Amino acid sequence: MYSYNTLSEALNDLVNRGYTHNFNIERDCIICKNIELKLNPDDFVISEYYRFEGESNPDDSEIVYAITSNNGIKGTLVNAYGIYSDEISDELISKLKIENSK
Numbered sequence: 600m601y602s603y604n605t606l607s608e609a610l611n612d613l614v615n616r617g618y619t620h621n622f623n624i625e626r627d628c629i630i631c632k633n634i635e636l637k638l639n640p641d642d643f644v645i646s647e648y649y650r651f652e653g654e655s656n657p658d659d660s661e662i663v664y665a666i667t668s669n670n671g672i673k674g675t676l677v678n679a680y681g682i683y684s685d686e687i688s689d690e691l692i693s694k695l696k697i698e699n700s701k
Contacts, residue, residue: 603649606649609663623676624676627690627691631674640690640693644669645666661677661678662678
């Protein structure tokens, strides 16, 4: 994995490496509105991920996922974690859960 100091640095490099689509979280899937694509948890893999802690507030933290769909579409998903994270299904939580041992 790569190492980044900021979220914007990570996103810029991921775009340069082919992760050009922007995904958003829905309750039980992720979507890319630009290409009208809906991916259920079994339809994609997390290729990479990077966490960024808030400088002044640890609760102000985000994670960026590099997502690759089963049909080769690549993009990024940025989400808060901790108390500001989105409400999502257990199946999607399981898919997006990053183990500390990784």
